Amino acid sequence: MDKYEQRAVLGGSFLMLIFFVAVVIATTGFGVTVPTCIVDVQPFKHGQLIKLADKHYELHAVAKMWSFDPPEITIPPGSRLDIFLTSPDVAHGFNIEKTNINLMAIPGQVTYASLTFDQNEWGNFRLFCHEYCGMNHHAMQGWIKVWPAAALGATNQPVQQPAPAARPAEKPTDTTTQQSNGGAKQ
Amino acid sequence: MSFRQTVMALDRGLKRLTLIQLGVPMFLLIIGIGGGLLQTLMRAGIIKSPSALGLEYYQGLTLHGIINAIVFTTFFAVAFGNALVSYALRMTINLKIAWLANWLMLVGTVMVAVMVFAGEGSVLYTFYPPLQAHPVFYAGLALFVVGSWVAFWNWIPMYLQWRREHPGQKTPLAVVGIFTTFIVWQICTIPVAYEVLVLLLPWSLGWTDTINIEFARTLFWFFGHPLVYFWLLPAYVMFYTMLPKLAGGKLFSDRAGRLALMIFIILSIPVGAHHQFAEPGIGAQWKLLHSFLTLGVTIPSFITAFTMAASLEYAGRKRGAKGLLDWFGKLPYFQADNYMFAYLFVGLVIFFFGGITGIINASYNLNNVVHNTAWMPGHFHMTVAGPVFLAFIGMSLYMVEKMTGKKVKGKLAVAVPYIWMVGIAIFSTGLMRGGLHGEPRRTNMGLTYLNPESSLYQPEWKLWVMMTAIGGTIMFLAMVIYFAIFFKTLFGKKTEEEVLEFPVSEAYHDEKPGIFANFKPWVIAAIILIVISYTPVLIDVMRSTAYTAPPYDPHVPVPARQFQLPPNVVIDNTK
Numbered sequence: 001m002d003k004y005e006q007r008a009v010l011g012g013s014f015l016m017l018i019f020f021v022a023v024v025i026a027t028t029g030f031g032v033t034v035p036t037c038i039v040d041v042q043p044f045k046h047g048q049l050i051k052l053a054d055k056h057y058e059l060h061a062v063a064k065m066w067s068f069d070p071p072e073i074t075i076p077p078g079s080r081l082d083i084f085l086t087s088p089d090v091a092h093g094f095n096i097e098k099t100n101i102n103l104m105a106i107p108g109q110v111t112y113a114s115l116t117f118d119q120n121e122w123g124n125f126r127l128f129c130h131e132y133c134g135m136n137h138h139a140m141q142g143w144i145k146v147w148p149a150a151a152l153g154a155t156n157q158p159v160q161q162p163a164p165a166a167r168p169a170e171k172p173t174d175t176t177t178q179q180s181n182g183g184a185k186q
Numbered sequence: 187m188s189f190r191q192t193v194m195a196l197d198r199g200l201k202r203l204t205l206i207q208l209g210v211p212m213f214l215l216i217i218g219i220g221g222g223l224l225q226t227l228m229r230a231g232i233i234k235s236p237s238a239l240g241l242e243y244y245q246g247l248t249l250h251g252i253i254n255a256i257v258f259t260t261f262f263a264v265a266f267g268n269a270l271v272s273y274a275l276r277m278t279i280n281l282k283i284a285w286l287a288n289w290l291m292l293v294g295t296v297m298v299a300v301m302v303f304a305g306e307g308s309v310l311y312t313f314y315p316p317l318q319a320h321p322v323f324y325a326g327l328a329l330f331v332v333g334s335w336v337a338f339w340n341w342i343p344m345y346l347q348w349r350r351e352h353p354g355q356k357t358p359l360a361v362v363g364i365f366t367t368f369i370v371w372q373i374c375t376i377p378v379a380y381e382v383l384v385l386l387l388p389w390s391l392g393w394t395d396t397i398n399i400e401f402a403r404t405l406f407w408f409f410g411h412p413l414v415y416f417w418l419l420p421a422y423v424m425f426y427t428m429l430p431k432l433a434g435g436k437l438f439s440d441r442a443g444r445l446a447l448m449i450f451i452i453l454s455i456p457v458g459a460h461h462q463f464a465e466p467g468i469g470a471q472w473k474l475l476h477s478f479l480t481l482g483v484t485i486p487s488f489i490t491a492f493t494m495a496a497s498l499e500y501a502g503r504k505r506g507a508k509g510l511l512d513w514f515g516k517l518p519y520f521q522a523d524n525y526m527f528a529y530l531f532v533g534l535v536i537f538f539f540g541g542i543t544g545i546i547n548a549s550y551n552l553n554n555v556v557h558n559t560a561w562m563p564g565h566f567h568m569t570v571a572g573p574v575f576l577a578f579i580g581m582s583l584y585m586v587e588k589m590t591g592k593k594v595k596g597k598l599a600v601a602v603p604y605i606w607m608v609g610i611a612i613f614s615t616g617l618m619r620g621g622l623h624g625e626p627r628r629t630n631m632g633l634t635y636l637n638p639e640s641s642l643y644q645p646e647w648k649l650w651v652m653m654t655a656i657g658g659t660i661m662f663l664a665m666v667i668y669f670a671i672f673f674k675t676l677f678g679k680k681t682e683e684e685v686l687e688f689p690v691s692e693a694y695h696d697e698k699p700g701i702f703a704n705f706k707p708w709v710i711a712a713i714i715l716i717v718i719s720y721t722p723v724l725i726d727v728m729r730s731t732a733y734t735a736p737p738y739d740p741h742v743p744v745p746a747r748q749f750q751l752p753p754n755v756v757i758d759n760t761k
Contacts, residue, residue, distance in 0.1 A: 001445075016481040016485065
């Protein structure tokens with residue numbers, strides 16, 4: 001092979017090696033991980049939000065045809081959220097917008113991911129099903145609401161919606177997600 | 187490689203077979219392409235309906251995927267292989283076996299298409315269980331795949347005979363390319379045949395109650411990623427063996443082509459888990475291994491990028507270019523009688539972006555940002571609907587022209603790839619930007635997220651879905667022109683001799699094949715690597731599965747038949 005060609009092969013390989021090292025650094029140094037194999041947690045049928053400690057919550061999320069259980073949760077800013085996810089029927093997706101949480105819910109399996117919100121990060125985060133799961137797939141959406149503790153009343157709904165000027169105005173809660181929110185109660 | 191003669195007399199049986207294998211899928215492609223246009227309009231909320239033209243969104247999406255990505259591509263690969271292997275080896279093909287392969291594939295196609303049209307197979311082209319299709323759908327898929335195997339097996343005795351009769355000569359690069367394509371296909375389709383025949387078919391017939399979902403998905407992706415190289419490799423064959431000649435030059439290095447192809451044999455398959463980064467049941471360390479190997483499979487594409495640029499530069503200089511970059515302006519971009527150059531060149535340009543976005547997807551945790559969002563179709567339309575699709579439709583036209591002796595008339599044939607490029611640039615940008623904003627793929631968003639009357643309305647995606655719809659419409663228009671040219675040529679008047687001819691390039695650096703002379707060591711290396719990379723994945727999947735699942739009709743959110751969880755599974759009902 002031509003010497004320039006050899007250099008092109010070596011250069012390309014070296015570039016890929018750099019990319020791989022960057023991936024490893026992001027994983028070990030910054031803790032950006034992907035789900036791993038879990039064998040010690042059994043699948044569950046119902047969703048719930050459990051408060052483990054101050055600003056530490058555990059979410060048991062069930063993705064099912066065609067809604068999330070719980071359909072919405074409300075936690076204070078700066079919270080750590082440990083997510084366990086499963087599906088009782090078909091495969092679903094679980095993507096929380098503007099975060100690195102992007103999971104699959106597979107029947108017979110449980111997946112885990114952890115997410116810590118920044119102290120200054122609050123608002124309503126949409127949760128999308130992004131895996132085709134049947135004819136109503138396009139209506140399968142949930143909410144992760146991150147609001148200051150003061151806004152958390154007896155219900156999950158924030159009493160008011162304080163929107164600082166710097167933040168884009170969030171859409172008010174819609175009717176579909178208000179129907180049932182028992183899962184998010186403490 | 188040099189041929190004493192470049193034109194071969196055409197066997198009439200091969201002509202009839204090839205025209206069927208190109209024409210029938212092309213006819214189906216009209217439905218597939220039309221489906222694509224409808225999806226962009228429905229996603230954008232321009233059509234707010236669960237169905238259009240009598241097809242449900244997800245039914246149309248299933249047709250779009252199966253026709254465009256499985257039926258059209260596989261038929262083309264077989265037709266192209268039949269003709270190119272005969273041409274490059276100067277041998278006649280066993281037509282009886284070739285027809286048997288064709289009938290298996292045609293019958294399989296009809297079975298699948300009828301079931302999808304009947305609404306019994308709206309499971310998309312990935313047919314993930316536990317969404318269930320009609321048993322005939324699965325049987326059709328199996329027949330189709332077996333048919334493509336038979337087509338491949340038909341070429342093996344020809345290859346062996348040629349090797350016996352030409353000791354010490356190197357196999358033509360075109361034949362090495364076609365064999366690489368089908369060796370990858372042969373290995374990767376075995377697990378999916380197992381999935382379809384052993385898991386899905388008995389399960390859909392009710393002979394078995396439940397199946398392991400994650401296992402089925404893993405088997406699918408064992409096949410699903412090499413599938414994209416099965417699409418890409420015939421295009422690579424055209425890049426290496428034809429593009430330099432079409433440009434008026436020579437292939438820069440024959441050995442680079444052989445090296446790239448052999449790396450594809452080794453690394454195409456043991457990378458499939460990179461489609462499953464977001465899934466449970468597979469250890470993160472094995473996902474990282476698959477990510478590493480996926481970055482490795484970019485190397486043959488780097489080689490190709492260099493070799494193609496060098497070959498085009500050589501051609502440009504032969505056409506009188508001086509200076510450093512002058513050659514770029516000397517290439518035959520808009521030559522109506524050399525339209526094939528434009529199809530391949532534009533494909534390479536699009537593939538630059540398709541390749542880069544592919545590296546992003548392969549990058550393990552970076553996948554968290556893009557997994558299953560609209561970014562993904564944005565990416566793969568720049569691969570499979572870029573170099574692959576343009577090379578396939580360009581070569582289909584070329585083969586029809588040569589084999590029927592009917593000239594392609596007018597200048598529009600050379601315009602199609604450029605119109606397509608403009609369309610796909612807008613289309614993929616819209617999809618990828620939307621994906622970064624969280625827009626999910628495979629979703630009829632016009633009913634919810636892009637419907638101002640829905641409580642789920644998401645106005646910030648509006649711009650990106652509109653771009654997708656505009657780009658998709660331009661792509662559709664390019665294909666309307668193409669279909670008109672294709673069928674006009676096919677049913678037109680014969681003016682030339684019917685011939686079997688491909689524009690095969692000579693090599694500038696024509697080295698000895700060396701370690702690339704035989705497939706055997708590379709196939710063995712591939713199998714070893716597959717065992718290493720997939721054994722831990724399968725062990726993880728098996729030990730993490732708590733229960734297996736019954737079938738579901740995509741329309742109904744309850745199991746299609748009575749289902750009792752096995753007693754050893756503890757379901758936490760505390761609430």
